[in-house]
Amino acid sequence: MVERKRIRNDVTIKMPIVEEQIVTDEEKEKIAIEEKAFNEEVTTVKSELIERKPIRWKKVGGGSFSLNNRFIKPGQIFLAFPEEIPVQFRDLVIPLEEKPLPLNIEEIKKKSSYKLEEKSDGWDILDSFGKVLNEKPMEKEVAERILVMLQ
Numbered sequence: 001m002v003e004r005k006r007i008r009n010d011v012t013i014k015m016p017i018v019e020e021q022i023v024t025d026e027e028k029e030k031i032a033i034e035e036k037a038f039n040e041e042v043t044t045v046k047s048e049l050i051e052r053k054p055i056r057w058k059k060v061g062g063g064s065f066s067l068n069n070r071f072i073k074p075g076q077i078f079l080a081f082p083e084e085i086p087v088q089f090r091d092l093v094i095p096l097e098e099k100p101l102p103l104n105i106e107e108i109k110k111k112s113s114y115k116l117e118e119k120s121d122g123w124d125i126l127d128s129f130g131k132v133l134n135e136k137p138m139e140k141e142v143a144e145r146i147l148v149m150l151q
Helices: 025-048 105-111 140-150
Strands: 002-006 012-016 055-059 077-080 093-095 115-119 122-126
Touching: 115 140, 122 140
Parallel strands: none
Antiparallel strands: 002 012, 055 077, 055 093, 115 122
């Protein structure tokens, strides 16, 4: 059903009539359980979205490197998130406040896939782009051992 409501003399709008629904006790319990589950999900999401602060780092060793369009010089103290520090420079910086998140080696191993390829005089190890990693072809047993170490 639709109720017509006059706002002004020249404007009339249609408003739906809301009928009250009777809710049984079982439906109320289901709704309460759903609300509780929703509230638990919201609290877990909020705990995951805790505001993180950047960590103070100190550059050790010689040379400098570029980080977010700025040059980090030897001995310089700077703020950065652990994810912002390139993996190649992790040995050149020291966290001064709290320990950074551990580097997830399993993800790096999943990204890098190596395979063996047979040549006329031995076996080569290829990376995911097809580039040969060894200088000379190897025996199959040696190549398999190296392949296991790489993965």
